[in-house]
Amino acid sequence: MRFSKMLIPTIKEAPSDAMLPSHIYLLRAGFIQSVGSGLYNFLPLGKKSLDRVRQVVKDELDRAGCLEVDLAFVTPAELWRESGRFEKYGKELLRFKDRKDNEFVLGPTHEEMMVNLVRQSVKSYKQLPLHLYQIKTKFRDEIRPRFGLMRGREFLMEDGYSFHKDEADMKREFANMEVTYSKIFERLGLDFRVVEADSGAIGGSGSKEFMVLADSGEDTIVVCDNCEYGANIEAAVRKPKEAPQYNKDEELEMSEGEFHTPNVKTIQELSEFFHINPHHLIKAVAKKALYDESKEKIAIFFIRGNDELEETKACNSVGANELIDISEDELEKAGLVAGFIGFENLPEAVIYRIDSELKGETNLIMGANRKDYHCIGVSIPSKEELFADLVAVQEGDICTKCGGKLHYTKGIEVGHIFQLGTRYSKPLGATFLDENGKSQPFVMGTYGIGVSRLLAAIIEQHHDDKGCIWTKESSPFDIEIIVSNISKDAEREAGEELYNTLSSKGFNVLLDDRKERFGFKMKDFELIGIPLAIVIGKKLADKKVELIKRESLEREDIDLDNIVSKIEEIF
RNA sequence: CGGAGUGUAGCGCAGUCUGGUAGCGCACCUGCUUUGGGAGCAGGGGGUCGAAGGUUCGAGUCCUUUCACUCCGACCA
Numbered sequence: 001m002r003f004s005k006m007l008i009p010t011i012k013e014a015p016s017d018a019m020l021p022s023h024i025y026l027l028r029a030g031f032i033q034s035v036g037s038g039l040y041n042f043l044p045l046g047k048k049s050l051d052r053v054r055q056v057v058k059d060e061l062d063r064a065g066c067l068e069v070d071l072a073f074v075t076p077a078e079l080w081r082e083s084g085r086f087e088k089y090g091k092e093l094l095r096f097k098d099r100k101d102n103e104f105v106l107g108p109t110h111e112e113m114m115v116n117l118v119r120q121s122v123k124s125y126k127q128l129p130l131h132l133y134q135i136k137t138k139f140r141d142e143i144r145p146r147f148g149l150m151r152g153r154e155f156l157m158e159d160g161y162s163f164h165k166d167e168a169d170m171k172r173e174f175a176n177m178e179v180t181y182s183k184i185f186e187r188l189g190l191d192f193r194v195v196e197a198d199s200g201a202i203g204g205s206g207s208k209e210f211m212v213l214a215d216s217g218e219d220t221i222v223v224c225d226n227c228e229y230g231a232n233i234e235a236a237v238r239k240p241k242e243a244p245q246y247n248k249d250e251e252l253e254m255s256e257g258e259f260h261t262p263n264v265k266t267i268q269e270l271s272e273f274f275h276i277n278p279h280h281l282i283k284a285v286a287k288k289a290l291y292d293e294s295k296e297k298i299a300i301f302f303i304r305g306n307d308e309l310e311e312t313k314a315c316n317s318v319g320a321n322e323l324i325d326i327s328e329d330e331l332e333k334a335g336l337v338a339g340f341i342g343f344e345n346l347p348e349a350v351i352y353r354i355d356s357e358l359k360g361e362t363n364l365i366m367g368a369n370r371k372d373y374h375c376i377g378v379s380i381p382s383k384e385e386l387f388a389d390l391v392a393v394q395e396g397d398i399c400t401k402c403g404g405k406l407h408y409t410k411g412i413e414v415g416h417i418f419q420l421g422t423r424y425s426k427p428l429g430a431t432f433l434d435e436n437g438k439s440q441p442f443v444m445g446t447y448g449i450g451v452s453r454l455l456a457a458i459i460e461q462h463h464d465d466k467g468c469i470w471t472k473e474s475s476p477f478d479i480e481i482i483v484s485n486i487s488k489d490a491e492r493e494a495g496e497e498l499y500n501t502l503s504s505k506g507f508n509v510l511l512d513d514r515k516e517r518f519g520f521k522m523k524d525f526e527l528i529g530i531p532l533a534i535v536i537g538k539k540l541a542d543k544k545v546e547l548i549k550r551e552s553l554e555r556e557d558i559d560l561d562n563i564v565s566k567i568e569e570i571f
Numbered sequence: 572c573g574g575a576g577u578g579u580a581g582c583g584c585a586g587u588c589u590g591g592u593a594g595c596g597c598a599c600c601u602g603c604u605u606u607g608g609g610a611g612c613a614g615g616g617g618g619u620c621g622a623a624g625g626u627u628c629g630a631g632u633c634c635u636u637u638c639a640c641u642c643c644g645a646c647c648a
Contacts, residue, residue, distance in 0.1 A: 016583075017577095036640085090646090144644095199648085325645080418648080535607085
C-alpha cells in the first residue's frame with residue numbers, strides 16, 4: 001500500500017479530552033475518529049489493526065474447535081423477558097420499538113439468542129458438546145463512556161457460548177478456553193494475568209478474567225507476590241485476619257450489656273473511647289438494595305472495624321441487582337440511627353449479613369440501635385444463612401494459597417470466561433435428550449473477548465513518548481519503507497523495487513512515497529508505530545539502506561542486496 | 572444521577588468581564604525555493620461563534636431556555 005493513496009490523517013495535537021496514551025495516539029496516528037460519546041469510526045489503519053486482531057482471535061478459536069456464526073444484531077425483547085434479564089440488565093440495555101410497536105433490544109451480549117438458536121436445532125446428547133461464537137459489534141449504553149476504545153458504547157467483541165451434557169464436560173471446555181484465550185493474548189504480545197472474578201449480571205458460578213496489566217486499567221486486581229494467585233478485588237479472598245496479640249493480663253474480657261457512648265459514631269471514635277483495637281469493633285454499612293420491579297430494601301452489612309466493605313460481594317450476598325447509598329433521613333425513617341447500628345433488635349423490614357470472618361467471635365462492640373448507646377460483650381449468632389464474604393481484601397493481607405503477601409495492581413479486562421451452568425437454558429427451556437432418553441437442560445459456558453478494547457490495551461502496554469508501538473500480529477502493516485526524498489529518482493526507484501519484492505514475498509508493506517520532508521515522514525512512522533522501517537536515503541550512494549526497529553528506535557545499515565533476506569530472517 | 576467545566580474554521584485556542592468589521596497557531600489550496608528529524612517566502616480558501624428565543628439601532632459578548640461534549644464520583648462481562 002502506498003502512503004500517498006491511503007487516508008492516514010495524522011495530527012500533531014490531540015483533542016484535549018483524550019487522556020490515555022492509547023486514546024491520544026490512536027486519534028493522532030489516524031487509526032480512529034471520534035463521532036460522539038463512546039462512538040468511533042475506524043479509519044483505514046484502525047480497520048487493518050482491528051482485522052488482524054480479529055483474525056488472531058478467530059484463528060485460535062477455530063483451532064480449539066469452536067464454530068463461528070453471526071447472529072441478528074437486533075433481538076426481540078421477548079427473549080430477554082424469558083431469561084429475566086430484560087429487567088435485570090438495567091439501563092445499559094438499549095431498548096426500542098419497531099413500526100409495529102414490537103419491543104426490541106440492541107444486543108450487548110447474546111446468551112438468549114444463542115440459546116434460542118441451539119434449542120431449535122440441537123435435540124440429542126450426541127450433538128454435544130458444541131461451542132458457537134461470533135465476532136460482532138455490540139452496543140451498551142454506558143452511563144459514562146470514556147478513554148476512547150477502552151470503554152466505548154459501541155465496540156467489537158467476540159462472544160462464545162458452549163453447550164454440554166453435564167457439568168464435567170463444561171468444566172473441560174472452560175479449561176480449554178482458558179488455554180485458548182491465553183494463546184490469543186500471548187500472540188498479541190500482551191502481558192496479562194488470569195484472575196478469579198465475580199460473575200456480574202451474566203450470572204453463573206466460577207469465572208475468570210484476563211487482565212492486561214496497565215496502570216490505566218479500570219479494575220483493581222489483587223495478586224500474590226509469592227504464588228500465581230490473582231483475583232479481581234470483587235472476588236478476591238484472603239486468610240482471615242489474625243487478632244492482635246495481647247499479654248495474658250490484658251486479655252479482653254467484657255461483661256454483656258449496653259454502654260452509654262454519647263456522640264461516638266465512627267469506628268475511630270469508638271476505638272478511642274473504649275481504648276480498643278478496631279479489630280474487635282463491628283462496623284455497620286447501610287445500603288439500599290434494589291431488586292426487580294423497582295422493589296427496594298434496606299440492607300446492612302456487618303464487618304470488622306478495620307475492614308472495608310466490598311460492594312460487589314455485598315450485593316451478591318443479598319441477591320440484589322444493585323446497591324446504592326442511603327441517606328440518614330431514610331435510615332431514620334426505617335428506625336435506624338446512623339452511627340449506632342447493630343444486628344440486635346433491628347426493624348423487621350431490614351435485611352442484614354455478617355462477614356464470615358466474624359463467625360464464632362465474642363467480646364465485640366457494636367451499635368445498640370439506640371442513639372448514644374453501644375452493646376459491649378457481643379457474640380456473633382450462629383445462623384449460617386446470615387454469613388457471607390463481604391470484605392475487600394487489603395494490601396498486605398495474607399494469601400490463602402501460599403501465605404504470601406497480597407498487593408494491588410491495575411488491569412484492563414480484555415477477556416472473561418464463565419461457567420454458566422443452566423442459568424439460561426432452564427428459563428428458556430433449552431433441553432436435549434440424554435443417554436437415558438431423559439430431557440435435560442444444557443449445561444453452558446460463556447466466553448468473551450473485547451476485540452476493539454484490545455487495540456487500546458495493546459497501545460497502553462506498548463507505546464513511548466513518540467507514539468504507538470504495535471506488536472507483530474496487531475500492526476496494520478509488517479514493514480514501512482520510507483523514501484527519504486521522493487524527488488530523487490534513485491531513491492524512489494529503489495523504494496519501488498523493494499516494495500514490489502517484499503510485497504510479492506507476502507509481506508504487508510506500507511511505502512511512504514509522499515512528497516514530504518524526511519523529518520515529517522519519520523515523525524509519522526514513530527507515531528503510527530509499524531514495528532519495522534526501511535529508510536532509503538542518502539546512504540543509497542553506498543548501496544546501503546537503514547533498518548529501524550520501532551520499539552528501540554535502533555538503526556542498522558544494511559546492504560541493499562541483503563535487505564530482503566535480512567527481513568525474512570526477522571520474520 | 573450528583574459535583575465541576577467547556578462549546579468560536581478540520582485540530583489546539585484567544586476574543587465574552589466593558590455589545591460596535593470574526594482572530595491566532597497548526598492543518599488545507601496555489602506558486603517558487605528547500606529535502607536526513609514535523610521547512611521558508613508569497614498568495615489564497617474555509618466559521619448560521621452548539622441551538623432556540625429575548626433585550627438592543629446593533630449580540631460571539633447581556634438575559635432566558637435547551638442541546639451536546641468532557642472531567643471527578645456513583646455505575647460497568
